Amino acid sequence: MxxxxxxxxxxxxxxxxxxxxxxxxxxxxxxxxxxxxxxxxxxxxxxxxxxxxxxxxxxxxxxxxxxxxxxxxxxxxxxYKDVKLRSKISLLKFNSLIHSKKAKLRLLVSSIQFKNPQSQDSLLKYAKFYQGNKTDDTTIAGSYNYTLSEGEDKSPRKFKTSDRLKEIENCYFQYTYIELMLDIIDNLPNLTHITLNDLEPNFKIPLWYSVMNDNSKNFIKKIINNEQSMNNDDLRNFEISTKFVKNYKSRIDCLPRFQKLELKSKKSVHLRSNLLCCFGLIDELILDGVIIDSLSLDTPMEFIPLVLERQDSKFYSVHTTFTSLILKNCQIISGNGILRLFNQFFKRLKRLSLLQVRSKYDILISNCFPSLRELTIDCNSKCFTHPVLIDETYYYDIAQENDIDLNEDVTSISETLLDRPVPEKQLQIPAPTSSVILSSNGNYISSTFSDAVRTKKSKDAIPLTKPQWQYFKEIRVPSFHVFYHNFKHVWDKLPKRNININIVNIPFTNVFPLSPAVYWERFLFTNDQETLVGCSQTLAAEQYPWTNDILNCLQDGIEELNKHKTQIGDSNLYIMDNLNFEIDRFNNFHNYKNFKDIPYINLFFFFSLLSKFSSIKIKMLRRWINSTKRTRYDWELLLRALLLNVNVPVEVRDQDGFILYSYGDMRQRTI
Structure with missing residues (x-):
């Protein structure tokens, strides 16, 4: 340098x-x-x-x-804008530095990160209160008070620092890790972002350090006796006085406020209320790799700072101060009324970001927040890009196959050289072809086949086969658009009214939206029946129960085509009875031309869903230099399904944040 x-x-x-x-x-x-x-x-x-x-x-x-x-x-x-402290010694040195009179750097710190924080020394320090033994003051790890061996220097550890810093270090040498951490946080007036990184499963902040600790006898008694605090359920069963409400609100108003609190888990760490008790009021909560269950959303109002409000004329309710929540690679354990608890715990939530989603059903928690205005979803999550692939036998009834006895006598040697004849197989559920996916996305295929689907191993209604995915992989089609039909029913349940949607990490390489009318027009004038190389399966040329649903979808597509012809003055209209096509093409999923349009159909329905939101922001998966170069006209062709609703502003940015395309005024976004 x-x-x-x-x-x-x-x-x-x-x-x-x-x-x-x-x-x-x-x-x-x-x-x-x-x-x-x-x-x-x-x-x-x-x-x-x-x-x-x-x-x-x-x-x-x-x-x-x-x-x-x-x-x-x-x-x-x-x-000094972003400070990272990796050990207890670094906390001691930094705490001494910000307490020195000549050091003004505490005014410069806006973000601080505590890596692999420890709580054993704090738990050992107050262990005597729980054990009832006040005579033994010796603990391990030098956490509270320790005895030294004979002949060992009893003076504090000598650091290569100035005399003033050495004197300050001696004052804080007996502090535990959490005490040093809280003292540092209290002495940084411009601090906005607090991060606890690499949390271990055994990390726990004792409730002694709660900001609600007023050093009263009642609070200390609750901690020593391990008594439970009042929560939302108790407020419905007990009547609280006006004086208690006034005192509680005054205590909450005096607490410090920070913009962001980030908890990053190194292993499987469950979110508990003690992790939130010592920081004060937080506007944005960021959870990375944390497990959330029903116990995570408990509301002990006497231990963690909560907002107390009158829900109606009779009852009070408490909830957190979080207005923004970011869940990254978090596991949400369903059951025990967790959706109801989400609604009570994050009542003020306005912005929700779901990144690296583990389960496609996790995005449904967006329906739990009544004040939600902005929703962000990571489309590159594994649950959207790596679904379960199945073999072709998944769609057949194996019990109907008639095995041929090869030990039977043959009349000629030439018959033994022939391949084993392949019997005709009947589909038990709709197979993944473009016609079937289009009818399924358009809600034409009824739910009468749900019982047959439940008997299958796959959780998806119409999963793709391994040869089909290999075909799309070779032509480099993004997996999100290939598998969108498997989780479309989940996306349809997202809240859309007065919601601004942010789609992040989504690619548009080698895809374009294909409307149903255009697809059916191509379908009627294409009659190529080629099968994949090496495919020896044959289908029975018969009409399946779901064929009528596909024909209804085809009929609506023809009506839309005729409507367009009428608008442009073309009198050559399509008549359903005069059309000639093979019904077997609806179900022949071995022919790549019968399923190659699945990603394009999925993209059309995905854009149609996004057009129902108040505004749309799209962030590409790659940087502009690594993406497909498109002009404004190319973007309008790609996003024409979004632009059908002229009142919805659209903005597209690359991974670095550079605007690639914009339509409408983003300042009109719902707040």
Whole structure:
């Protein structure tokens, strides 16, 4: 990083002769005028920030040594903006630094991260209150109070710091990890983002550190006796006084408020109320890799800060202050009325982000929040891109196959050289063809086959076969559009009224929306019956029970085509009775031409669903440089199904946030 010193203004060195010094000084002045135009410090703030964001901490420290301009700018805006503390020793050093009189860096910290936080020392410190043994003050790990061996230096650990910092370190050396963490948080006035990273399953914040601890005898008694706190259910059974309500609200109003609290799990960590008890009021909660069950949404109003409101003329209710919730790779355990608990716990929630969704049914929790205005869904989640694939035998009734006895006598040698004859097989449920998927997405295929589907191993109604997925994989079609029909019924249940939808990590490579009318027009004038190489299955040329549903879908498509012909003055209308086509094409899923349009049909119905929201923001999976280059006209062709509703603004950005396409005014988004 010594080369970074060249980014500053050139320095002038003294010379022995005045003429030589004057000539060098003139050259330096000229060089300074030319180089100042391209100096790093003179760049605009947004460009300068994008450059500095790519540097690590060591590089930032080296850049601070260049000159005063770099030191002031980097130390104030970048170096101490995001602080990461990886051990208890680092907490002790940083806590001593922010308590020193000369250190003003505590005003510069806006985000702090505690990696792999520990709670054993805090639990051991107060273990004597639970055990009732007040004579033994010795604990392990140097957490509370410890005895040293004979001959060992009893003075605190010597650090290579100044005398003032060493004196402060001695004052806080007896603090536990959680006490140091809370003391640091309390002394950072501009702190907005708190992160607990790499949480272990055994991590637990004792309720002694709750912000609701008023050091009263009642609170201490509850902790020592392990008594339960009042929650939402208790407020319906007990009547509380007006004085209690007033005192509780006044305590909540005096608590500190932070913008974001992020909990990242290293392993399977269950969300519990003790993880939220010591930070105060939080606007946005970010959970990464956390397990959420019914116990996670408990509302102990005496231990964690909650908002107390009158639900109606008789009852009170409590809920959290979170207005934004981000769930990333979280597991939601269903049952025990968890949807009702979500509604009570996050009553004020306005923004919900579901990233790396584990189950397709997890997105249904968006219906639990009455104040929800903005919904974000990650389309690159594994539940949308990696469904279960099945074999072709899934759609047949294996019991109907008639095995041929090969031990039977044969009349000629030539008959033994023939392949084993393949019997005709009958489909038990609709097979994955373009016609079937179109009819299913359009709700034409009835639910009379649900009983037959329940007997199958797959949870999807019409799963794709392995050869079909191999075909789409070879032509590089995004898996989200290939499998959308398997979870369309879940997306249809999302709340849409006054909701702004944000679709992130979605690709549009090699896909385009195909409307039902256009598909049926192609279907009627295409009669190629080619099968995949190596496929030896044959289908019985008969009409299945769901064929009438597909014909009804075809009839509606023909009516739409005739309506369009009438508008343009074409008198050659289609008549259903005069059309000639093979019904077997509806179910022949071995022919790739009968299922190759599935992603395009799915994309049309996906866009039709998005057009029902108040506004649409799309964030691409890749950066612009790695994406398909499209003009504005190309984007309008791709998004024409979205643009049918002219009142819905649409915005498309790449992975870096650059706008690729916009339609309408995003300032009109519902707030």
């Amino acid at each position: 010594k080369g970074l010193q060249l980014l500053s203004k050139p320095r002038i060195f003294p010379f022995n002769t005045s003429n030589e010094a004057a000539s060098v000084h003139s050259r330096n002045v000229t060089t300074e005028k030319n180089s100042s135009k391209y100096a790093l410090i003179t760049l605009p703030d947004d460009i300068f920030k994008s450059v500095i964001d790519h540097l690590d901490t060591e590089s930032l420290l080296s850049l601070c040594l260049t000159n005063h301009a770099f030191y002031d700018k980097i130390s104030k805006e970048f170096l």
